[in-house]
Amino acid sequence: xxxxxxxxxxxxxxxxxSKEEDDKLRAYVLRYGYWNWxxxxxxxxxxxxxxxxxxxxxxxxxPGLKRGDITKEEEDLIMELHNQMGNKWSxxxxxxxxxxxxxxxxxxxxxxxxxNTQKTAATKVIAEQTSEIQTLKExxxxxxxxxxxxxxxxxxxxxxxxxxxxxxxxxxxxLPFEPLELSGQLNFGELSSPDFSILSALNWVGDDxxxxxxxxxxxxxxFWAEPSASINTSSSNETNFSLPSGPLELSGELNFSELSSPDFSILSALNSVGDDxxxxxxxxxxxxxxFWDEPSASISTSSSNETNFSLPVEKGGLFSPYISYYDDSMISMFL
DNA sequence: AATGTCCGCAACCGCCTGGAT
DNA sequence: GATCCAGGCGGTTGCGGACAT
Numbered sequence: 001x002x003x004x005x006x007x008x009x010x011x012x013x014x015x016x017x018s019k020e021e022d023d024k025l026r027a028y029v030l031r032y033g034y035w036n037w038x039x040x041x042x043x044x045x046x047x048x049x050x051x052x053x054x055x056x057x058x059x060x061x062x063p064g065l066k067r068g069d070i071t072k073e074e075e076d077l078i079m080e081l082h083n084q085m086g087n088k089w090s091x092x093x094x095x096x097x098x099x100x101x102x103x104x105x106x107x108x109x110x111x112x113x114x115x116n117t118q119k120t121a122a123t124k125v126i127a128e129q130t131s132e133i134q135t136l137k138e139x140x141x142x143x144x145x146x147x148x149x150x151x152x153x154x155x156x157x158x159x160x161x162x163x164x165x166x167x168x169x170x171x172x173x174x175l176p177f178e179p180l181e182l183s184g185q186l187n188f189g190e191l192s193s194p195d196f197s198i199l200s201a202l203n204w205v206g207d208d209x210x211x212x213x214x215x216x217x218x219x220x221x222x223f224w225a226e227p228s229a230s231i232n233t234s235s236s237n238e239t240n241f242s243l244p245s246g247p248l249e250l251s252g253e254l255n256f257s258e259l260s261s262p263d264f265s266i267l268s269a270l271n272s273v274g275d276d277x278x279x280x281x282x283x284x285x286x287x288x289x290x291f292w293d294e295p296s297a298s299i300s301t302s303s304s305n306e307t308n309f310s311l312p313v314e315k316g317g318l319f320s321p322y323i324s325y326y327d328d329s330m331i332s333m334f335l
Numbered sequence: 336a337a338t339g340t341c342c343g344c345a346a347c348c349g350c351c352t353g354g355a356t
Numbered sequence: 357g358a359t360c361c362a363g364g365c366g367g368t369t370g371c372g373g374a375c376a377t
Binding site for chain 1: 342343344345346347348
Binding site for chain 3: 015016036037038050051054058087088089090101105109
């Protein structure tokens with residue numbers, strides 16, 4: 001998987017490096033260091049440009065470089081750092097001993113980005129389903145009310161069809177909208193989308209589309225369907241989020257921005273509504289279950305890192321019995 | 336076995352930044 | 357302040373191995 005070696009119009013070799021060239025460059029740099037990359041190849045006896053030498057040294061020959069697969073821990077760190085700072089490959093690589101910016105960048109493009117694309121697709125499906133469900137719900141309201149604005153009267157036939165529809169779709173897709181109210185203030189780091197699935201799940205419970213431009217606060221506000229929620233973002237990516245006081249009280253000020261995983265802040269925020277500690281081993285489903293403080297919620301993890309999550313009907317009447325996650329994060333299926 | 340397609344990754348390219356003059 | 361230039365960075369390319377048909 002190397003490029004053909006050739007000589008350009010300036011007489012500079014390009015393409016794959018030979019063992020002899022590697023040996024020359026290594027020997028020279030180890031002995032004299034790199035004091036000027038442009039002049040170095042001339043003194044080292046290489047027909048390469050300085051840039052090429054620098055790249056070869058930095059990405060391949062420099063002592064201490066790790067060769068081999070990126071570990072799960074390294075991948076998690078890459079994802080976390082990328083979420084925080086974007087495509088700052090050199091900065092990210094600096095946090096991964098023995099890894100180069102090129103390696104991190106390549107890994108991102110060939111592994112992680114692909115996965116994120118799949119998540120985005122899942123989010124799109126969620127939005128489409130939400131829209132579809134909303135349309136169905138509106139049509140039911142229309143049919144159930146004989147005094148609707150446009151005067152459509154319902155008959156037994158259409159009611160039957162609505163009932164069937166509700167049994168097969170609605171009763172399996174709406175989570176409870178209970179009068180959950182919070183007091184106090186939640187502070188959490190702005191979410192920049194690594195694990196957007198959990199936000200999508202919450203949002204999907206509500207009645208709105210969601211996309212990567214939504215902040216965690218916006219999603220939470222949407223989830224609680226509370227227009228009076230106060231949201232403001234201060235410096236340091238800190239978002240303050242307030243909800244009116246009510247039966248569920250949360251006093252003081254919480255800050256989850258220091259948690260290792262950025263997207264974990266929202267899970268922690270939810271979890272704090274319940275009464276339990278939370279740590280990075282919790283899946284989204286577990287945190288959701290805890291949030292609803294529902295011990296009879298069923299959670300099971302099968303093969304392929306798939307987590308099934310269900311809540312009892314009486315909790316809210318209409319709910320989703322089945323949310324499926326892959327890798328504890330990606331929602332792949334809802335119904 | 337032959338051919339086509341996909342994918343990983345080394346290497347290149349062009350742009351940006353900051354220091355020197 | 358303007359210009360030059362080396363170093364650094366992120367985006368992209370293209371080769372060849374792996375896999376599918």
